[in-house]
Amino acid sequence: MLNKFCKKPLWECNEDLVRVARGDEFADLVIRHADVVSVATQEILPDSDIAIKDGRIAYLGMDSHTAEHCIGPDTRVIDATGLVATPGLMDSHIHVESSMTSVSEYARAVVPHGTTAILTDPHEVGNVRGLEGVKSMFEDAKNAPLKSMMTPPSCVPAVLGVEDTGASITDKDIAETMTWDNVVALGEMMNFPGILSGEKNALGEVRATLRADRVVTGHFPSPDVDRDLNAYIASGVSSDHECGSWESVLAKLRLGQYVQLRYGSAWLNLPGYLPQLIESGVCTAHCLLCTDDCHPNTLVSDGHMDRVLREAVRLGLDPIVGIQMCTVNAAHYLGLTDMGVIAPGKCADIVLFKDLSDFDAKMVFIDGELVAQDGVAKFPRADHQWPDWMTHTMSLGFEVTPQTFEIPALRTSKLGVAVPNGATVAEGLGDDACAPVPDGTVTVRAIGITPGDTITRDEFVEVPVKNGLLVADHDHDVLKACVFDRHHGADGVHSFGFVTGFGIHGALAQTVSHDAHNLLVMGDNDEDMALAAQTLVECGGGETAVVDGKILALVELPVCGLMSAGSVDDVAAQVAKAEEAWKQMGCTMPSPFMTMGVMSLACVPVLRLTNRGYVNCVTFQMEPLMEEK
Numbered sequence: 263m264l265n266k267f268c269k270k271p272l273w274e275c276n277e278d279l280v281r282v283a284r285g286d287e288f289a290d291l292v293i294r295h296a297d298v299v300s301v302a303t304q305e306i307l308p309d310s311d312i313a314i315k316d317g318r319i320a321y322l323g324m325d326s327h328t329a330e331h332c333i334g335p336d337t338r339v340i341d342a343t344g345l346v347a348t349p350g351l352m353d354s355h356i357h358v359e360s361s362m363t364s365v366s367e368y369a370r371a372v373v374p375h376g377t378t379a380i381l382t383d384p385h386e387v388g389n390v391r392g393l394e395g396v397k398s399m400f401e402d403a404k405n406a407p408l409k410s411m412m413t414p415p416s417c418v419p420a421v422l423g424v425e426d427t428g429a430s431i432t433d434k435d436i437a438e439t440m441t442w443d444n445v446v447a448l449g450e451m452m453n454f455p456g457i458l459s460g461e462k463n464a465l466g467e468v469r470a471t472l473r474a475d476r477v478v479t480g481h482f483p484s485p486d487v488d489r490d491l492n493a494y495i496a497s498g499v500s501s502d503h504e505c506g507s508w509e510s511v512l513a514k515l516r517l518g519q520y521v522q523l524r525y526g527s528a529w530l531n532l533p534g535y536l537p538q539l540i541e542s543g544v545c546t547a548h549c550l551l552c553t554d555d556c557h558p559n560t561l562v563s564d565g566h567m568d569r570v571l572r573e574a575v576r577l578g579l580d581p582i583v584g585i586q587m588c589t590v591n592a593a594h595y596l597g598l599t600d601m602g603v604i605a606p607g608k609c610a611d612i613v614l615f616k617d618l619s620d621f622d623a624k625m626v627f628i629d630g631e632l633v634a635q636d637g638v639a640k641f642p643r644a645d646h647q648w649p650d651w652m653t654h655t656m657s658l659g660f661e662v663t664p665q666t667f668e669i670p671a672l673r674t675s676k677l678g679v680a681v682p683n684g685a686t687v688a689e690g691l692g693d694d695a696c697a698p699v700p701d702g703t704v705t706v707r708a709i710g711i712t713p714g715d716t717i718t719r720d721e722f723v724e725v726p727v728k729n730g731l732l733v734a735d736h737d738h739d740v741l742k743a744c745v746f747d748r749h750h751g752a753d754g755v756h757s758f759g760f761v762t763g764f765g766i767h768g769a770l771a772q773t774v775s776h777d778a779h780n781l782l783v784m785g786d787n788d789e790d791m792a793l794a795a796q797t798l799v800e801c802g803g804g805e806t807a808v809v810d811g812k813i814l815a816l817v818e819l820p821v822c823g824l825m826s827a828g829s830v831d832d833v834a835a836q837v838a839k840a841e842e843a844w845k846q847m848g849c850t851m852p853s854p855f856m857t858m859g860v861m862s863l864a865c866v867p868v869l870r871l872t873n874r875g876y877v878n879c880v881t882f883q884m885e886p887l888m889e890e891k
Contacts, residue, residue, distance in 0.1 A: 266443060267379070267409050268600055268609040269317030269629040276607070282313055282320035283606060288334025289313040289320060291630050296342035296614065298324070298604055301349060301590040304582050312347065314610040317629035322606060342614050345624060349589040349602050350378025350611030351567040353553055355450070355479065355503045355522050358399075358410075359386035359824045360555035360856070362774070362817065362833045365399060366644040369406035371558065371830040372566040373641075374634035376613040376623040378409060379601065381592070383449035383479070385415030389777050390655055390749070390822040392418070392429030393439065398652055400444060405644030407628045409611070411596070413449040413479055414439035416467050420452045420777040420865045421882065425872035427778040428655065428749035433466025440474035446596050447471070450481040450503070452777070452865035455882055457497050458490055468498045477501070477596060480519070483717065483866050487513035495519055501595065503552055504866070505531065506717060508538035515548055520595045522552040523587070525570045527560040528853035530714045532570070536577045550595065551588040557853055558834040559841070568621040581618035648827060653820045656773070656802055658781065659751035660684035662795040664788035667744060669732040669758055669887075671699040678707075678887030680755035680874045683747060687758065701727045706888050707876060708740060709861055709869050711763030713851035716860055720869035720878065720885075723762055734786040739765050742791065745862055746781040747873040748773065748803075748823070757875040759887060761861060764854065766847035768809035769794040772855060773823035776863040780873045784858060798823075805855055807843035814843035 281287035291314040298307040311329035313321035323329045333339060353372075358380070361368045365382075372380070387395045396414065403410040418431040439445050448471040451457060456464035471478050480499035484490055487509065495517050503522035505511045514521050523539075525532040539549070551570050560569070567588050574584040593602030600609050610630035616622040626634040633640055660683055669677075670688050681690030703724045710719030723740050726733050734742045743761045747754025761784060769785025771794035781798060785791040785808075794808040797816065803823025807814045817836040819826055826833045837855075844854045851857060864870050867879045876885040 267411065267598065272318070272600060272607055275316040275318060278315050279318060279320040279607060282315045282332050285331035287315070288337050289315050289329070289332040291338045291340070292329045292333050293340045293342050293347065293612070293614070294329065296345055296347035298322070299346060299348045299582055299585055301582070301586045301603055302605065304586065306346070306582070312604060312612065314630040317610055319604060319606055319608050319610050322604065340625070345614040345616065346618055347604060348585050348613050348615060349604055350613055350626070350628065351376045351588045352379040352381070352592040352602065353377060353567055353588070354381050354550040354592040354595070355552035355554055356380050356382050357384070357386055357555055358382050359384065361558050361561060361830065362819055362824070362826055362837065363558060363830045364644070364646060364821070364825055364827070365403035365410050366405040366646060367830045369408035370639045370643060371561040373408055373626055373628070374623065374637045374639050375565040375568045376615065376621065376626055377566045378611040378613070378626065378628050379411060380408065381411050381413060381447065381596065383413045383415060385418060385449055385777060386779060386824050387822050388415035388418045388429065388431060390428040390779050390824065391652060393431060393435055395429070395652060395822060398649060402644060402646040405646060407631065407633045407641055409628065410444065411446045412442070412444045413447045414445055415449045417452040417777070417865065420863065421455065422461070424864045424877045424882065424884070425778045425862070425874055426747045426750060426754060426780070433463050433470055436467040437470035440470060440476060445476070446598070447476050448478045450479045451499050452481040454482050454484065454494055454865070457494055457499070465497065472498050481865065485510070492517065501550070503554055504716070505535060506715065508535040511535045511539060512542070512544070515544060520548045520550055522550045524552055524554050525573055526553040526555045527557040528714060528856035529554055529716055530852065532573055533577060536574060536579060540578050546583055546587065547591060549587050550592050551584065555856060557837055557856060558830050559838045562831060562834040568623060571621045575619060643829065648821055652822055653802060655822050656748055656799050657751045658683060658746055658748050658799055659754065662792050662799065664792045667742060667758070667788040667791050669742070671704060671727040671730055671732050673699055673888055678757065678759065678875050678885070680757045683752055683754045683756055698730050699727055701729070703727060704732065704888065706732065706760055707869070707885060708760035708762050709743070709871060711761060711857060713763070713857065716863070716866050718861070718867070718869050721762060723760065725760060734760070736767050736786040739763065741766070741784050741786050743782070743784045743861065743871055744791070745775065745871055745873045746783070746795070748781045754873065756873055757871060759871045759876055764849050764851070764858070766844065766849050768807065768847045770807050770858060771795050771798050772805040772859060773798055773803035773819065774805060774855070774859045776860050778862060778872065779823060780862065782858065782862060805840055807840055807847065809847060814846065815840040
């Protein structure tokens with residue numbers, strides 16, 4: 263039982279709660295005449311009263327019983343007639359860094375929408391600055407009332423031997439984090455190949471978590487529903503958010519996992535399996551809702567867990583069942599027995615919604631304190647001072663030029679092997695260079711992108727050969743891509759490849775490139791690619807869009823190359839401008855920067871490009887750029 267995310271632990275204030283419930287002492291706050299959602303019985307309790315003391319619920323008056331006996335001269339009374347009271351919403355899996363803001367600023371975005379607690383995996387910052395960076399990130403979390411529960415990153419790097427990160431985290435490190443007050447679980451175990459192969463560090467991290475009586479959250483995108491899935495779950499991984507089909511959801515539920523049904527900014531999986539879940543009639547007690555990744559403009563314009571609930575109800579889910587999925591179900595999974603229910607003794611994390619269709623939050627309470635009203639946070643913006651080592655993380659070691667992106671047309675398996683930072687591809691090949699391919703076309707390997715999904719394809723496409731160089735082909739939607747190690751300066755390496763599916767003219771670059779967060783550049787011409795890359799080097803990281811030598815949009819993210827030091831509204835406006843630039847460049851997919859950002863994610867099938875080259879994320883072997891079909 264985890265009993266430390268409320269204003270006071272229950273053992274410290276239970277006597278006061280007893281006295282308030284009996285009328286021997288007065289409540290701090292009483293919410294009257296609300297229609298209370300009982301997630302315990304899956305019903306609505308009409309015209310009910312809630313009395314709160316010391317940040318906890320002391321009394322729930324229902325069935326004509328009122329909390330009048332709890333009201334004294336100093337008790338604050340709120341008339342909630344016509345409003346629906348639910349437990350505070352919980353996001354069971356989120357990476358705050360995807361919002362491009364600090365944790366305290368993220369809180370200002372989501373709390374007004376009814377989110378009172380998050381289970382956050384800071385593996386983005388962890389990959390850049392390790393556990394010290396994670397600590398720094400969560401110092402800022404103390405500046406906001408949002409209950410930011412941490413799951414320390416389990417996979418830094420995500421997969422061993424295929425990329426270069428700014429840090430590494432071991433099983434001994436994880437054992438240490440399990441003693442931290444804000445840790446409730448292990449971050450998503452993306453290294454499922456390591457678990458299946460008995461890799462010592464991956465299994466050691468799981469053991470350290472289980473030994474501390476915490477749960478292990480998962481990441482299993484494989485289509486296997488037999489031996490590998492059974493083995494993965496048997497290791498101790500008890501939840502998963504990487505379900506691409508109803509078959510995957512059902513198999514994981516049948517094998518006892520908690521399944522986190524995902525609906526973020528780019529990963530819109532919910533419509534792909536929720537209707538089948540509803541139709542099946544299977545028990546949903548092990549179903550949770552999560553966003554995984556949300557862009558700031560999504561949060562500002564559309565909301566957070568309220569947005570997920572609106573979509574779930576639109577797809578046919580009973581709204582009370584949806585509320586269970588982001589309250590009591592999540593609390594039970596994490597062992598947070600004080601949260602997720604409006605009942606005596608529980609934390610007074612409560613949302614007053616206008617109704618259960620639009621989920622318009624009128625008032626939000628955390629530990630009995632009014633923290634948001636009518637869509638506006640009632641707590642101040644933090645003035646957090648980041649240390650220099652968190653804001654100076656671009657270490658490329660050389661100036662990027664158009665020549666950096668030239669790829670000689672040489673039919674050799676060495677083409678595609680990582681090149682030292684500062685060297686051209688030709689220089690990197692050295693004595694391994696061979697006779698060039700004549701001008702015309704040649705077949706190369708490319709990453710195939712599917713809009714709205716994390717899964718990619720391993721494709722072969724034709725690209726032009728001009729003046730002895732492989733070039734992009736805008737007319738056939740084939741772009742160049744390059745990934746630079748930005749953590750190790752001149753000692754780092756970079757690689758190159760091709761991608762299809764974005765449909766843009768110009769170039770894009772970003773340091774938000776999961777999970778190593780190296781510098782990722784993509785485009786149809788070398789000049790724009792060089793300008794995009796150098797722009798991010800000079801501003802400390804972020805995202806940029808360039809067309810014909812002109813910078814259309816720039817999102818500056820100086821904190822680890824991932825987060826802004828500014829307000830969520832300012833970042834949202836910058837991101838909106840960047841997405842508009844994508845449209846001008848010819849892209850039509852949702853949240854394209856986020857889709858681009860997982861082109862390096864070496865733990866999700868099928869093909870990825872890291873700073874070391876192409877990775878087949880089924881076999882976990884490196885693949886050459888040029889190969890016969």
